[in-house]
Amino acid sequence: MEGDNRQTKSGITRRRFLAGTAAAGAVSACPGALAAAAPSAPRYRVAxxxxxxxxxxxxxxxxxxLEIPETQIVAAADADPKGLAAAVRRLGNPRPYPDYRRMLDEVKPDLVSICxxxxxxxxxxxxxxxxxxxxxxxxxxxMCRTLAEADRMVAACERHGVKLAIAFQTRYSPKLAVIQRLIESGALGRVLEFRARGKEDHRGGGEDLWVLGxxxxxxxxxxxxxxxxxxASVEQDGRPICKEDVVEGNEGIGPLAGDTVHAMYRLARGATAYFDSVRNGRGSPTRFGLAIFGSRGVVQMFNTGQIPDxxxxxxxxxxxxxxxxRWIPVTSAGVGKPEPLENRGLHGGNLLAVRDLIQAIEEDRQPLASIYDARVATEMIxxxxxSQRAGGPVRLPLANRCNPLTMLE
Structure with a gap:
């Protein structure tokens, strides 16, 4: 079945799940040691x-x-002349290109950051x-605007043997391995449900769902x-969205609607997940994050990056x-233990992600946050x-690969 095929490629099996969690913990725990072990001469040319x-x-x-010793940034592309000049100064004077296709043709890099x-x-x-x-x-x-685009991206990477990592920086946090140990040890009990919220600022609703959800x-x-x-339900001003509510979304999202989103998912391991976002409903401090409710306790994780709260x-x-x-702080060292690592936020997560991408290439495996994981997250959005268009539950993978908001009547 097509759905089973995707599930396998995205690494959903228990063995790969546990192996991936362990790998993330190993990479996160000693990033400095990994950098020190790298050869002095760059082995990968980056565009x-x-x-x-x-x-x-x-x-x-x-x-x-710039902090990965075995790589060298050899070229940068930006259609904006001032932006390109600034990037060249910032990135150590790589070759400048106004056209990324020409850059790829001439430079033939090993690795590319699509920023x-x-x-x-x-x-x-x-x-x-x-x-x-x-x-x-x-x-x-x-990842992209539609599932049709996601499918094309997956097909291209498969056809040409390309490893793609998505910038889900928290996926590489060493704290994920600690949470997994809470689950595996039984300390959290049986996982019953997941609850997530966006930032719920002026982007609350559909934009929050895409950008932060x-x-x-x-x-x-x-x-x-x-x-x-x-x-799921998507509302605008307290009523279900309609065709007239659809506008062009910010940041190239495409057709978008809704200032309120409520969504429920059934997951393969038996739990139920919820995501909610209400425009201008933010908390202080933020509620943006994920809670995992088990039969013996709760884990809460806030914000994103290398060392999330x-x-x-x-x-x-x-x-x-x-x-x-009482709530007990969880660090990369364990529950209730001092945090031994410097928190470098999203940048720290980026460092771990590109290190894992290089290792994935050398080990011929998928990155911990792979193109298949990116497609699953897009599918959930x-x-x-x-579901709002259909007026009821929809099964995943979705049969409709287009933007449902273009099909509202």
């Missing part, structure tokens, strides 16, 4: 693609290579890089398994006001709008 004014260079996807936050060019950029024989791609999230969906997929179905509540009632139980 950077940005677009000033249309997503720029993402969250540091250009600069990350713009705006996702409307992601598909074309990935196809161009894959078709020209690059070995690896580091891509800013979200994508991080949460990757974590839900990682811990809970592949989504089986989605049942994480806490464990050993309370089967989930109600510390009644039981007097699109399923929200497809």
């Amino acid at each position: 950077v693609i940005g677009h000033t004014g249309r997503g720029n260079y993402g969250h540091g996807l250009d600069r990350v290579w 713009p936050r705006w996702l409307d060019q992601h598909c074309d950029m990935v196809l161009a890089a894959a078709e020209r024989g690059v070995r690896g791609i580091y891509l800013e999230k979200p 994508v991080h949460m969906f990757n974590l839900i997929h990682h811990f809970g398994g592949a989504p089986q179905w989605c049942f 994480t806490y464990f509540l050993p309370d089967s009632s989930w109600s510390p006001g009644r039981t007097g139980k 699109v399923a929200v709008f497809e």
Whole structure:
């Protein structure tokens, strides 16, 4: 079955899940040791693609290579002349190109960073890089605008043997291995549900779902398994969205609607997941993050990056006001232990991600946050709008690979 094939390629089996978690912990625990072990001469030639004014260079996807000894940035492309000049200064004077296709043709890099936050060019950029024989791609999230684009990107990378890693920086956090140990040891109990929220600022609703929810969906997929179905509602001003509510979304998202999103998913490992976002409903401090509810306690993780704020509540009632139980900080060293690592935020996550991408190329495996994981997260987003359009639950993988908002009547 097509769905089973995708599940296998995205690494959903228990063996690969545990191996991936262990690999992330190993890479995260000793990034300095890995860098020290690298040879002094660069072995990988890197090209950077940005677009000033249309997503720029993402969250540091250009600069990350400067700290990877076995790589050298040899070229940068940006259609904006001022932005290109600034990138050349910032990145150590690589060859400048106004056209990324010409850069790929002439430079023939081993690795490419596709940096713009705006996702409307992601598909074309990935196809161009894959078709020209690059070995690896580091891509800013979200992956692309539609599932049809995602399918084309996957097909191109498969056809040309390209490893693609998506910038889900939290996937590489060493804290994920600690959370997995809480699950495996039984300390958290049986995992019953996942609850995630976006930042719920002015982007709350559909834009929050795309831009920030994508991080949460990757974590839900990682811990809970592949989504089986989605049942969701999308509202505008307190009523279900209609065709007239659809507008062109920010950051190249394409057709978009909704200031309120409520979504429910059934996951392969038996738990249920929820995602919610309400415009201008943000908390202080932020509620942006993921909570994992087990039969013996709760884990909460806030924000994204290398060392996200994480806490464990050993309370089967989930109600510390009644039981007097306390939230215990979770670090990369374990529950209630001091944090031994410097928190370098998203940049730290980028360092771990590109290190893993290089290892994936050398070991001929998928990156920990692979193109298949990126497609699953995209599918979880699109399923929200497809469920709203259908008026009920929809099964995943979705049969409809287009943007459901273009099909509203």
